[in-house]
Amino acid sequence: MARIQDPVTLCITSGKGGVGKTSLAINLAFALAQKDQHVLVVDGDLGLANVDVLLRLSVQTTIRDVLESGADPLESVIYLERNLGVLPASSGVPEMVTLGPEEQAQLGEILTSIARHFNYVLIDTAAGIGPSVLWFNNFVSHNIIVLSPDPASLTDGYALLKILSRDYNRNRFYLLLNLVSSEQEGRQTYEILQRVAKKFLNLDLQYLGAVPQANEVQEAVLKQVPFIQQAPQSKAGQAVFILADRIEMLKEKQD
Numbered sequence: 001m002a003r004i005q006d007p008v009t010l011c012i013t014s015g016k017g018g019v020g021k022t023s024l025a026i027n028l029a030f031a032l033a034q035k036d037q038h039v040l041v042v043d044g045d046l047g048l049a050n051v052d053v054l055l056r057l058s059v060q061t062t063i064r065d066v067l068e069s070g071a072d073p074l075e076s077v078i079y080l081e082r083n084l085g086v087l088p089a090s091s092g093v094p095e096m097v098t099l100g101p102e103e104q105a106q107l108g109e110i111l112t113s114i115a116r117h118f119n120y121v122l123i124d125t126a127a128g129i130g131p132s133v134l135w136f137n138n139f140v141s142h143n144i145i146v147l148s149p150d151p152a153s154l155t156d157g158y159a160l161l162k163i164l165s166r167d168y169n170r171n172r173f174y175l176l177l178n179l180v181s182s183e184q185e186g187r188q189t190y191e192i193l194q195r196v197a198k199k200f201l202n203l204d205l206q207y208l209g210a211v212p213q214a215n216e217v218q219e220a221v222l223k224q225v226p227f228i229q230q231a232p233q234s235k236a237g238q239a240v241f242i243l244a245d246r247i248e249m250l251k252e253k254q255d
Contacts, residue, residue: 007115009140015156017127021146025124031244033084040118044125046096049089056224064090148179177210186210211239
């Protein structure tokens, strides 16, 4: 398998659960793969994996197995398409959420080695501010914070931003609004958090885009298929394709 010199690594993360983060990560991966990019989705919810559930995957080997056995992580990747793979996590294993320094270093080596085979690596983290969430966000090149207009989502998103900027010196964040009624609501929600982050954290948050709430999304989740495959012409599907274009621009900035 060919090695790629400068893979783009991104965290798709959120302070609050229930904002559609995993579904967005999966659909963005499919959209990037349609642009002939080699894409890997890493299930970063190490103790409560759900990428495999949303895609109806039969998992044989997980990140936990790779850590414990030292096996080749590429052999654990499940390919959904020729250029789109998933590195699954384990479920119901609480100790995976609080990996120690040695295990974190080992995981970093594993992800670095596997990332070289892909143009884009999208890590779908758990929600919240747990140790694994913070570690993944510090590991990647780009941090994408998923929010909904729900006030609790904004409060928890701000807490995540605060910890990552204060304790990990992260200073560039991209906000992705989900479950919005309109692009206007997405922009307005971004501007609320942007003003607070600028005033209290001295951060300039970047607006990545917004995905509208749509029946097609929930139907696709229930059927365990990506909504950009089931309803590519829907407003939500079109929004994800636009997001994929913007993420490609992040690669240009990185280069």
